[in-house]
Amino acid sequence: MSIRDMAASKRRRPVFFNLMQIQMPVGALTSITHRVTGIFLTLSVPFSMYLLDLSLQGPQSYEQVISLFHKFAFRGAAIIFVWVLAHHLLAGIRHLLSDVDIGSQLPAARRSAWFVNLGGIAVALLAAGALL
Amino acid sequence: MRKNFTGLLAWLVQRITAVYMLLFIVFLLAHFLVDPPHSYPAWHGWMMGSSVSIATVVFFAALLAHAWVGVRDVILDYVHAMVFRVGLLVLLGFGLTALGVWVMRILWMERA
Numbered sequence: 001m002s003i004r005d006m007a008a009s010k011r012r013r014p015v016f017f018n019l020m021q022i023q024m025p026v027g028a029l030t031s032i033t034h035r036v037t038g039i040f041l042t043l044s045v046p047f048s049m050y051l052l053d054l055s056l057q058g059p060q061s062y063e064q065v066i067s068l069f070h071k072f073a074f075r076g077a078a079i080i081f082v083w084v085l086a087h088h089l090l091a092g093i094r095h096l097l098s099d100v101d102i103g104s105q106l107p108a109a110r111r112s113a114w115f116v117n118l119g120g121i122a123v124a125l126l127a128a129g130a131l132l
Numbered sequence: 133m134r135k136n137f138t139g140l141l142a143w144l145v146q147r148i149t150a151v152y153m154l155l156f157i158v159f160l161l162a163h164f165l166v167d168p169p170h171s172y173p174a175w176h177g178w179m180m181g182s183s184v185s186i187a188t189v190v191f192f193a194a195l196l197a198h199a200w201v202g203v204r205d206v207i208l209d210y211v212h213a214m215v216f217r218v219g220l221l222v223l224l225g226f227g228l229t230a231l232g233v234w235v236m237r238i239l240w241m242e243r244a
Contacts, residue, residue: 035202038199039206045195045196045199049192049234049238053234053238055175056175056176056180056238058172089154092154096150
């Protein structure tokens with residue numbers, strides 16, 4: 001194959017991002033959730049900073065932050081946040097390990113993908129147990 | 133197109149910041165499990181101590197760099213129209229920079 005043919009076939013390469021039509025193996029689910037949780041975490045940064053600011057401004061605003069945790073809706077949001085963070089961290093660790101060639105073979109990769117997906121939920125359940 | 137935006141440096145930044153944040157989160161979690169601050173003075177004193185406040189600012193610097201690389205990758209994958217792509221990247225850059233300035237104000241400038 002000439003360079004020109006290779007370039008042409010590279011241009012014809014299908015680029016297909018419609019997630020609703022892709023059959024997703026477990027690793028794909030881990031991967032896309034890693035992305036979605038990353039976006040969610042980025043959006044949550046200003047809220048976290050606001051709470052940090054409030055908690056440090058003075059005794060009254062500190063109590064305000066503490067009292068937020070007495071609200072059921074806030075606890076629910078906190079548990080979802082814990083799931084998002086736990087999944088993102090576990091999927092990230094899986095990524096780092098596969099960078100150094102640990103678990104990059106398919107059977108091990110599928111096992112670790114299950115571990116990440118279920119581990120994130122397990123951590124969220126722990127948080128729910130502690131908060132509810 | 134994509135080749136012009138990505139590279140070894142971004143890849144490396146993503147990983148180094150990830151490892152730092154992971155260590156910081158483990159440290160934070162350990163502190164809250166072993167010796168949770170029960171009052172405002174305890175929390176404020178711990179957080180504003182020089183080592184913790186510096187480590188926290190470094191954490192947020194790592195977080196913002198990490199978010200830049202990650203969100204940028206997502207934008208480049210899903211937003212193809214150049215106007216929106218550049219617009220979103222500019223918005224992201226300014227937004228993250230503003231957050232960085234804010235966290236330095238919170239931890240270093242406000243309240244003596």
